[in-house]
Amino acid sequence: MSIKSKAALSRKVFSNPHWDFDSIQLADEITHYYGKEYLKLDVYPNQIEVVTSEQMLDAYSLVGLPTSYPHWKFGKDFVMNQNSYRKGQMGLSYEMVINSNPCISYNMENNSTCLMLLVIAHACQGHNAFFKGNYMFRDWTMADAILDYMVFARDYVLKCEEEFGYEEVEATLDACHALMNLGVDKYKKPEERSVKEENERLRKLVEFKRETYNELWKTIPSDTSSKLEENGKGVEMEENILYYIEKNAPRLPVWKRELIRIVRKVSQYFYPQSQTKVMNEGFATFTHYHLVNKLHEEGFLEEGFMLEFLHHHSSVVFQPPYSSKYFNGLNPYTLGFNIFMDLKRICEHPTAEDREWFPSMAGKDWLEQFHFAMENFRDDSFLLQYLSPKVMRDMKLFAIRDDEKEKHYEISAIHNERGYKKLREYLSSQYSRSNYVPDIQVEKGDIHESNVLKLIYNPINNYQLNDKEAEETLDYVRYLWGFPVHLYRKNKLGVNQLLKKSY
Amino acid sequence: MGKIIDRRKNSKGKSTSNRHRFLRRVEDQIKKALPDLISQEKITDATGGGSVRVPIKKISEPSFRHDGRTGDKTTVRPGNDRFNEGDKIPKPPGGEGQGSGQGKGSNDPTVTEDGFTVIISRDEFLHYFFEDLELPNLLKKYMEQTEATKLKRAGYSKDGSPSKLAIKTSYQQSMARQIAIRGVLNKKKKEKEEALEKEKNEEKRQLLLEEIKQLELQLKNIPFFDHIDLRYKNHEPYPQPITSAVMFCIMDVSASMGEHEKDIAKRFFTLLYLFLTKQYKKIEIVFIRHHTVAKEVDEEEFFNSRESGGTIVAPSLKLMNEIIDERYSSSEWNIYCCQASDGDAWSERDAVECRNMIKETLLPKIQYMAYLEINNSEYSSYLWQNYKAINDEQGFSIRKIYQVSEIWPVFKGLFRKRTAEKV
Structure with missing residues (x-):
């Protein structure tokens, strides 16, 4: 049956303010069709879930993931959201969508039929296509793996709680959360070379030196610049503090390293979302606006529907x-x-x-x-x-x-x-x-020389760090690292000045 | 095409375990808030349903953050209606606070300073309540336990296990059905027979005869028991019958009883009430307050009004005795009494009178009586001295208390013998 033949049915279904599962199915079908034909959207398969307001509150506190590792922070968010929702200070959004494959979206049960269609066009076509197409998401998230990974994370944390006691697990996760924003890679790390590749590289280097050998070079006196170079080696920086601690903390048990890794992975997963808010929402809004108008043009929707739609759209x-x-x-x-x-x-x-x-x-x-x-x-x-x-x-x-x-x-x-x-x-x-995230990096040093972790804050716009919080956070870093941590502030001349210490 | 799932039937308690973790995190704050809550609540509320609101301070989640008040930053805003490049606007005096933030919303550190309320269920409340009193686990379990039920006959049902088959009732059903069916068939048969007599046509007569034969066969074959006849004994759970108890709370409300003393008394009464509710289905509480005269009052008045002047204790015991005789005969009621006082008695004569009253009149009628002296002085009051003489007599104990933390040990001490029997 061609899609056009559903126009009459669709006009009828979408004039009814009460949705049912057939209307959701139809909404999914026609938006998917025109998303593909008209806007050339490439999407993950959709999994549309209808939820109650309580379930939406649950989803809020797990930032949309269907599962997450257990931690009091999520409970606190839940209690706070619940409070403000009950008092009427906060409304719940019509939908929530997860960057996963299949692309899961939660739709509120009390949406009208019009909102359901809008939300399906917005989230299941717009956001979905954005998740699949945008380079940030392609580079930094694994839509296929996230759901399974979160199940693993939950089970791992539960196992750790059982094995090592919840206090230790909680303290470790607290410390990781304090550094969550500084636990993301912003640039891909080069892949490590295999032994074979490394040998090949050395062989080529020798070859190159042999081929370009010139007696004349010997006559140039060696200067002090080589020394400078050596000094320069010491100041290699690492922007991902959690990664650095996970790999280099001198006396961290393996399970704590794994916990750090879990928080790091989650943080990395959300990294693209914070970087594409305007684009992602803009794109999804553009998508629903065009899809619904197209559907109206093609005779799928009545005028009355369009009035309600325009009302919702303009409030968005x-x-x-x-x-x-x-x-x-x-x-x-x-x-x-x-x-x-x-x-x-x-x-x-x-x-x-x-x-x-x-x-x-x-x-x-x-x-x-x-x-x-x-x-x-x-x-x-x-x-x-x-x-x-x-x-x-x-x-x-x-x-x-x-x-x-x-x-x-x-x-x-x-x-x-x-x-x-x-x-x-x-x-x-x-x-x-x-x-909004201060630029703080680890100065990589020789940890055999001294166990001190050096953090360098490189301010922009002359921002100061929030003093009290910086102090508390530094204590968390100290807890993870296991040895003293020093925080420096780079001044305008590029000199590091000691800001705080945690012994 | 997408998959559509109706999640609404799934449980909504996804956040329950995280909520528990959060409550554990703020446990200290909740415990701190409990004394206030307990003094605001009615004693009988302590076992009721509903929820309890606990105000707590938010716990911070620190991270490295810019201090929004510092720096040199430029923000873009919409809706320009009057400005031109280079315009200067004086900053509001007294620091501009968070003015140029870019909608930091819930991450705004200033927000986290506020308190908010956590709503805990009654069970959780009791949990903290008992924990505060450091109840030993065994007893705690015993007290938090839900009531036992027994199955009671409740009519008949149409299905059940064969062992519950009610033969007599089923037989009655069967009889009724047989009579009903037989009646219908007999009526039909009679009609046919009448028709047969009038009928002349041989062929039709033959047909009617056939039909009559058929009906006779049916009449013979009415089943004795059909499955619709079967009835089974029905049982429904109902709370185990427990005899009723009455709890007398006697408190000295003379000027010397301060808020602290009253708080302790109230907590003690509440604990006793909880303790009794676990053993008795129906509990009544009688509040008697006394200074120079004794009076039966409601809970509100019991805890909240204050009298001045001295104290005479004996009238309250007399009043209790009268109430017992009048309303709570000791054959039907288990009677408990808890008397709280700061030990202040008008005279030794009063104290002696009390002692005799308890020993001779009251103790034979009641299950148990506890005397609680809320007092931290070394000095022994008249009342204490006199009561001490009859302490540990069957069903009577006295204890001194001054700190909230002592409530449970004292309570345990008072009820040691009984709980040892029960647990």
Whole structure:
């Protein structure tokens, strides 16, 4: 049966405000069809689960994973969410979607039929395609393995609790959680060479030296630079503190190393999500907007449905201005949606301005550009690349500078000719990870020489560390490392100044 | 095509074990909050259903973080309606706090300082309550146990195991059915026979005769027992019959009893109440307060009102005796009494009168009486001296107490003999 023949049925089903499993099935079918035909989306198979509000609360506290290792932190989140939900301070979202294969999505049972369709188009097509296509997720997460890995993690932690007592396990996990943000790889580590490859490399090196041998080199006097080089060797840095501790802590039992590894893996799994909030939501919103409109065009949906849909859609992309009491920062849905919409416009109807700003995009196939943007960027690079003057004008963006030394805030750029480039840079750096996770790295040293772990804080924007928390966190590092830990702050001259010690 | 799963029927308790881990983490805080909670609650509430709200402070989860008040940063905001590049806006006085944050939301360190409430179930509450009193595990289990049930006959059911077959009732059913069916068939047969008499046509007569024969056969073959006749004895669980108990709480409310003394008394009464509820299905509590006169009051008044002036104890015991005679005959009721006082008695004569009263009038009627002196002085009161003389007589014990932590040891001491018998 061709998909078109379902239009009449679909009009009927989606006019009924009460959903049933047939309507969910149909929603999945038609969004999947047009997602593929119209938007060329490549998705993981979907697993759509209908849940109650209590189950949604459970899902919240496990950050969406169906299983997680046991820890009080999740219980605390659950209790807090439950409290604010009961008091009516917090609403629950319509859906939650997991980057896994199959792609699991939780849909709230009290969604209307319209919301169900919207949510299925948004999450099961939009987010799903983003998880599968975006390079951050492809590089850093294993959608096929995460569910099994979490089952392993849970069982491992439970086994450790049984074997070594919950106090030790809890203390170790607490310490790991304190360093969770500093437990991710941001760049792929080169694969270690095998013995064979290493021999081959050495052989080639000797060969090369032999071939390029020249007596003349001997006449050059050897200078002190080789010494400098040797000194330089000592300051190799490692950005993944948890990784470094796991591999190098002098006296850590194997099971604790495995616990560190588990937290590290989970942190790495979530790393892309924090880096692609604007893009991911923007992409999914763009997707549901286009899919539902397409379905309406093709006669699958009634006008009444569209009214309800537009109401939901516009509340999703509502952006209160800075002066509103509802203002709570930039709405990532709005920002992302606007940029993707403008990308499409630039491709289809470029103006002179667009030709100047986006010469490689203006007049090109929008679908191709749309996929390229989705696949190859993360928030900061995406904003730097695609935030167009029109979006800045439409959203009336402006930048405000707050220097702790000054008595005034200063407007450093607004949405005008002079400000566009600056705004773009500011916004990009605002979404850059270094803005909210301090850059603290391990200075790799010879641990046989001294057991002290040296952490170097390299501040941006003259930020200070939150003093009290830094001290507590340092104690956690000390607990894991097992020996003294020193925290240095790199000053403007590049000299490390001792900030704190934990003995 | 996707898979669609209805998860709503799955259990919702996915977070239960993490919640327990969290409660364990804040155990100290919960225990600290218990005294307040106990003094706010009614004694009879302690075993009731529902939940208990415990206010606690959040526990922080530190990490390396930027201090939002420091640094030189630029933030982009939407909805510009008045600014131009280079405009300067004075910062609000007194530090601008978290002004330029970018929606740090729940990660905002300032949020974690607030307290919030944890809702614990009644069972959890009792758990902490007993733990606070350091109840030995064996007894704790005994007291937290749910009540025993017995099966009781409750009519008949249409299915059950063959061993429960009720033969007499089944036979009655069978008779009724046989009579009913026989009646219908006989009526049909009679109609046919009448028709047969009138009928002349030989062929039709033959047909009717055939039908009558058929009916006769049916009448003969009515089954004696059909499966619809069978009835089984039905049993339903019901709480084990336990005789009722009454608990007298007698407290001195004269000026010398402060909040601390009352708190201890209340905890002690609560514990006794819990203890008794585990053994008796129905418990009544009688509150008697006394200063110079004794009066029966409700719980609210018992704990909350304060009197001034001196203390005479004997009238309260007399009042108790009257109430027993009037409402709780000792053949039907198990009577327990707990008297709490700071030991202050008006005169030695009063104390002597009390002693005699207990020994001669009360003890023969009641199961057990405990006297609790909430007092940390070395000095022995009149009451204490006199009671001491009859201490350890059948069903009477006295103890001194001053700290909350002593409640359980004292309680255990008072009930040692009885619990040893039961456990």
